[in-house]
Amino acid sequence: MAKTLYEKVWDSHVVVAPEGEAPIIYVDRHLVHEVTSPQAFSGLEVAGRRLRAAGKTFATMDHNTSTTSASLEALSPMARTQVETLERNCKEFGVRLYDIHHKNQGIVHVMGPELGITLPGTVIVCGDSHTATHGAFGALAFGIGTSEVEHVMATQTLRQLKAKTMKIEVRGHVASGITAKDIVLAIIGKIGMDGGTGYVVEFCGEAIEALTMEGRMTVCNMAIEMGAKAGMIAPDATTAEYLKGREFAPKGANWEQALAAWQELKTDADAVFDASVVLDAKDIAPQLTWGTNPGQVVAIDQLVPNPADETNSTVKTSIESALQYVDLTAGTLMTDVSINKVFIGSCTNSRIEDLRAAAVHAKGRKVAAGVKAIVVPGSGLVKEQAEAEGLDKIFLEAGFEWRLPGCSMCLAMNDDKLEAGDRCASTSNRNFEGRQGRGSRTHLVSPAMAAAAAVAGHFVDIRKPY
C-alpha cells in the first residue's frame, strides 16, 4: 500500500500495537533540557530505575541560562536550582550533558541538528513543544509531557496514537528577500493557529525543496503553532549535505548505508493524505503578526485588520481583544507601527543563516534611537561560526547587543524580559499575551525584518529601499 513519509517512519517504529490500545513506538533519540526533566529523573530515582538507553539521550541547558554571563552566580535562585539539578541528574544517570561551559551548549532544537543527533527516519522526542523542528530532516519529532519523559527514559518507548496526515504544498518559488519564516507565517495565516490540530503535516513543493536546512527547520519549528503534532520534510541531497561529517552522524560504510535508506523516505506518488493545503510561493510577501496568536498575521504592505470587516462573531471578538492588548488601531499601515525592542534569536531563527540575514540589514547602519536590540545565537557553535565570519562586529558596531546562547527573550524565563508596554519585533514563534514579559507586545517576523525594524525604529518593507 502506498504510504506517506509519516506512515513510513511510524510503521518502522511500532513495537507493539495491542488491539484497542494506543501503540507503543520506539524512540531513537531523547533530547532533554532543564525545565521538563527534573520530575522525570526523580520519578526514576524513586522507582529505583536507570535509563534504558542513556547513550540515546542528550541534554543541554537553554531556557533558564543567562545570556550575559556563563556563570551560575548570574542565575536567579530558581534558575540556578533547575540548572544544577540537571547537572546532578545527568551525572547520576550517565546522560551526556552540554552545560553552560560547553561549546555545544545551546537551544535544544539548535544543538540536536547541528551535532548530527537528528537524523532522517528517526523518532525524536523531547519535553518541549518545538521538537517539531527536527522534522525538517524527515524525522518524526514531537514534544512530550513530563510523565512521558520519564516513560521514555525508563523504556526508550512511548505510547502514542497515530495522527492524521496533512500535506502542505508551497508551489513555485518565493520572490527575493522572502524567507522560510515568511512562508510558515503565511501558512499559519491561511489555515489558522489550530488548522493543523490532529495532524502530522508534511511540507512539500518547490519552495520547500529550495530551502536550506536552516530554512526547513524554521518551517517545521512552527508546525506546532498551527496546532499540528509534528511537521516533516522529506530528506534529500540538501539534508545529506548538511549532515555529512557532523559529530553523531553515521560515518564510513554506515554513512553509505544511511544514504541508501534515506532514499526511501518520501511519500509514495499515490499515497493519500487526510487533508491538503496549497499555497503559491510567488504570492508570499514579508509577513508579520499584528495580534496575539501566530495566525493573526498580515503582509508588511497590509493594514492592521478592522473587526468591523469581519462577519464571524467569534473572529470579530478575537480581533477586538487582540487589538486592545497590542494597542493598535484598525486600519494602521504595518509600516507605521513603531517598536522599541528587537529580539533576534530562539529555536525558530537563531542559526547561522538567520544571523547572516539579519547582519545584511545591520551592516553600516545604526540601531534607531530609543530601540534596544539583542542578538542571541542559538548555540555555542553558531556563536563561534558567526564570530569567525565577523557578524558579531557588524551587530556591535550597529548598536545591537551580542549575547550568549539560550532561549533568552523568547519566553522570558530568564533575565531577558520585555517590560509592560514594550513593543518587540521578534524572530521567535509565539506572540501570546505576556509571552515575552507581562504586558509586552510581540510581533513575529523574519531575522531580516527584525534587523530592519531595529535600524528604522518601525517595521519596513525590506523589498524596497528604506
Ligand SMILES: CC(C)[C@H](C(=O)O)[C@@H](O)C(=O)O
Ligand atoms: C518550557 C517548555 C516546556 C516550553 C515548550 O514546551 O514549548 C518552551 O520551550 C516554550 O517554547 O514555551
Ligand code: SF4
Ligand atoms: S527558544 Fe523559545 S520556543 Fe524554542 S525551546 Fe526555547 S523557549 Fe521554547
